[in-house]
Amino acid sequence: MLLILLAVLILHLIILVLLFVSTIANAWTVGGTKNTDLWYSCLTTKGGYHCSSASNEDWIQAVQALMVLSVLFCLFSLVFFMCQLFTLVKGGRFFFTAVFQILASLFVMCGAIIYTVMRPDGEEDAAFGFAYILAWVSFPLCLVSGLIYIVLRKRE
Amino acid sequence: MLTILALASVILLGIVPQQSEAIVIYTGWERHALVGSDIRLSCSFFSWRWTSDDVTFSWSYRPDGARDAISVFHYTGGAPYVDNKGPFRDRLEFVGNPGRRDGSILLKNLDYGDNGTFTCDAKNPPDIVGRASSVRLLVFEKVPIQAGVITGSIIGAVLGLLLLIVVIYYLMRFLVARRVFNLSVSKHGKKGKGKEGSQQRQ
Numbered sequence: 001m002l003l004i005l006l007a008v009l010i011l012h013l014i015i016l017v018l019l020f021v022s023t024i025a026n027a028w029t030v031g032g033t034k035n036t037d038l039w040y041s042c043l044t045t046k047g048g049y050h051c052s053s054a055s056n057e058d059w060i061q062a063v064q065a066l067m068v069l070s071v072l073f074c075l076f077s078l079v080f081f082m083c084q085l086f087t088l089v090k091g092g093r094f095f096f097t098a099v100f101q102i103l104a105s106l107f108v109m110c111g112a113i114i115y116t117v118m119r120p121d122g123e124e125d126a127a128f129g130f131a132y133i134l135a136w137v138s139f140p141l142c143l144v145s146g147l148i149y150i151v152l153r154k155r156e
Numbered sequence: 157m158l159t160i161l162a163l164a165s166v167i168l169l170g171i172v173p174q175q176s177e178a179i180v181i182y183t184g185w186e187r188h189a190l191v192g193s194d195i196r197l198s199c200s201f202f203s204w205r206w207t208s209d210d211v212t213f214s215w216s217y218r219p220d221g222a223r224d225a226i227s228v229f230h231y232t233g234g235a236p237y238v239d240n241k242g243p244f245r246d247r248l249e250f251v252g253n254p255g256r257r258d259g260s261i262l263l264k265n266l267d268y269g270d271n272g273t274f275t276c277d278a279k280n281p282p283d284i285v286g287r288a289s290s291v292r293l294l295v296f297e298k299v300p301i302q303a304g305v306i307t308g309s310i311i312g313a314v315l316g317l318l319l320l321i322v323v324i325y326y327l328m329r330f331l332v333a334r335r336v337f338n339l340s341v342s343k344h345g346k347k348g349k350g351k352e353g354s355q356q357r358q
Contacts, residue, residue: 058233
């Protein structure tokens with residue numbers, strides 16, 4: 001029992017870290033000396049690192065909001081997990097935790113889909129960066145974690 | 157001990173500003189406006205001294221891409237002097253109140269050529285040491301949504317909805333707890349007697 005609990009907790013923490021890094025790192029699109037989105041558009045030249053704000057378009061702001069919300073909801077579900085560990089009756093399920101975790105995974109999914117669809121193509125050597133890949137990796141992990149919380153029951 | 161410390165700090169604070177007074181000027185950072193509209197560029201200052209009669213305000217304009225700035229407005233000796241030869245001839249108006257440390261100007265009928273940096277410099281003798289403050293004017297055909305507005309509103313809306321759901325949940329729980337008495341009494345057949353029944357039980 002303790003082992004399962006520890007494993008679930010470690011998974012949750014890993015997901016939180018992945019979401020955080022994906023949101024913060026400015027590497028959703030990289031290509032040569034340029035890396036763009038989600039927050040800045042940066043160019044590395046011989047003189048240094050030149051950054052300007054990412055475009056103001058509606059879809060980028062929506063992706064920003066969805067990623068931030070997913071990090072927040074993952075954090076809330078961690079807090080609720082800690083709470084419910086001590087306050088749940090024997091045999092109860094972690095519904096609150098599961099709901100927030102599944103919502104977090106939905107937000108990541110929506111954010112990643114919007115970014116994939118709306119990204120302007122036609123730019124030479126513009127490939128998806130590691131932050132984008134982390135977002136897609138954390139979506140199924142988050143969903144699985146939420147489902148585990150639905151199935152998990154509290155004992156003793 | 158504490159009173160000595162308090163007295164010492166008050167005396168020190170009283171002495172120090174005499175030697176390092178500086179006037180601090182506030183303007184905006186960036187202003188967005190539509191072509192053809194009017195815009196008010198605000199300028200105010202903070203100074204340890206009272207507002208003197210010789211207070212001066214001075215606005216200068218540097219177009220985007222140019223290196224030199226030209227002076228477009230000056231207030232001195234109690235009278236404003238607006239631009240009558242330059243790019244803002246007949247388009248500039250003084251709408252500030254020097255007595256209240258406000259040196260704002262109004263630009264009318266903006267055009268794309270008005271993009272640039274406006275610098276306000278204010279002096280409040282004898283408090284004259286200070287750094288001028290600049291505001292950038294951007295003229296658009298259609299004002300774009302500023303960065304972060306949509307982001308903030310989506311996050312705020314979702315968190316607000318969450319809060320609302322939590323509040324409604326606890327409200328429902330509270331109401332159902334009060335109606336529990338009504339429900340059990342109605343089992344006996346009389347729904348209208350709900351409140352009386354609960355009072356009897358209490």
